[in-house]
Amino acid sequence: MAEVALQNLNKNFDEVYAVRDVNLAIHDKEFIVLVGPSGCGKTTTLRMVAGLESISSGRILIDDKVINDLPPMDRDIAMVFQNYALYPHMSVYDNMAFGLKMRKFDRADIGRRVQEAAQILGIEQLLQRKPRQLSGGQRQRVALGRAIVRHPQVFLFDEPLSNLDAKLRVQMRVELKKLHDWLGTTAIYVTHDQVEAMTLGDRVVVMRDGLVQQVGEPLELYNEPANRFVAGFLGSPAMNFATVRVREADGVLWAENNGIRIRVLGQTAGRLRRHAGEQVTMGIRPEDLHLASAADPLELGFDAVIEVVEKLGSEILLDVAVGETTMVASVEPHVRVGVHEKLRLAINPERLHFFDTTSEVVI
């Protein structure tokens, strides 16, 4: 049982804020992911929870107890570092046992816990080895093992998969998820990889420049981004953006620019109406674009010229020029298209996003 609360949390070095007014209530057993580009304050936030970084102002609570001034060892947390931070001169067993020894567990108990953790992680045969005799993936497991032997209240992960190769990363991602489901310990996970964030997090916190941009379940963030940054950060390939002018004619709302003329429908139109005559940013995800067929109405599509064709096997990504903007469209893998060809793309009208061009907030 552990709930973690961050209240008005700040970290500043004189005028420079690394973390600014972060408020977050993390539920018991929740797996929460802090994601953002480098320098967004996610790691600093995590290190403040760990007690490795002092708190400029605000409070951190674990189970309603303020831990601001507790040293790391008294916070009952465990942390997995990006570079694993295994003690190079100790065997795998000693690495995992170190925290227990420091906390004066008796030998039998230490042995039992290390064995148990090693079994869960499948590293029983490695216990006598030194870290440098292990592969990256194995080191990662040992680092996890060191964290789980203590049965801490909260797990902290600082980009734990970023040093693994792509294939192993996907595999370890799945295992981490299973491990969390099995242990049920509250976890705070930091990453710059939006795929990791989406797949691992019960909830995802998107940060930029020390500020929390949006908090929510992965699909909530993906489908209803609060601002242009979140919209562009989550999803690969990223959302397409185009600057358009909103025009109202005979009660019908159009989003137009040099190359695009799209009719805006439904609730979106309702929200957009008060921006009539203004410039706004329109966002559409690559998978919400498709090759227009005869069934697609003319006002929900636009002409495009193919610039690059990326065949990924499961889909084809078309980099296209639409007027002055470039966009990426994800189309079916069997479509036959070539560079410089002209084609017509149709949109899914329910999946259009509009953002205020200056404040970048969703409309």
Add this chain to the structure above:
Amino acid sequence: MTFTTVAAPRSYARTPRRGPVTRLLEDERWLAIVLLLPTVVLLGLFIAYPFIKGIMLSVTDTKVGVPGHFVGLQNFVNVWHDGIFRVAVWNTCIYTAIATIFKLALGLWLAVLLNNNFKGKAFTRAFILLPFIIPTVLSTLAWKWMFDPTFSVINWGLYRLGIIDHRINWLGDPDLALISVIIVNVWRGVPFFAISLLAGLQTISPELHEAAAIDGARAWQRFRHVTWPLLLPVTLVVMLFSVIQTFADFQLVYVLTGGGPANATQLFSTYAYQIGIGTGLLSQGATISLAVFPVLLVVVIVQLFYIRKAETH
């Protein structure tokens, strides 16, 4: 998009012929010889030749101005029965052991302090090196002045603080003389330890300390279980160098006491100098110098063995 045309690689047959020297240096065997030559010449001239010459001298009865004859191991027998030589051996061992222990302890302490972040870090680190970069003879003269029975600033300070009520004869008292000489050696040697160990400390990832802190290790435990074992290989190498240098130390003692009073600070090197150059008994001096060799050899072998062991661990 435009592409620049990439020139096809020229065939080797059309490359211009290179000069004979260039071709010779292209051959790795010749290049190796050329690169090694300066080192071999320097080492041969200044290390190997004096060493062999020393061995040859030690088996003769050469004196200054008198060509010697072969006398076998007579010099070694003489030295063995020489009471002053035994004192010098004992002094050298004490001098080396105590000085090294203090240099290590103080150096490590300084290194750990300097490894922290604080204002003026760069300046302090450079400042620490001062005793090491001032020519030894100069700084030792300053120490001699500080140890002077009449003008000693140390005595003055201790007297003002009410710790002593009479002058201490730092270099005149046989027991104090050795201690004084050791103090100066420690003072001069600490920077080397501090800077080398600091370099070693900086190779230890701060993440390890953070991991240990989260694991529940307190400051002392983090030092004991993380810093010390990871620093051990560097520590051993630094100690190896220091032991060799301290064992063969000369200038410091020569300037401060000249080996006195009554041989209380006589070391291997000062005694060898006194006999060989001072009295002109070249062969006897060479013998004393050579007597250091087996001792140092054992020290070096033992330490290299431990360094290898520490590195593989």
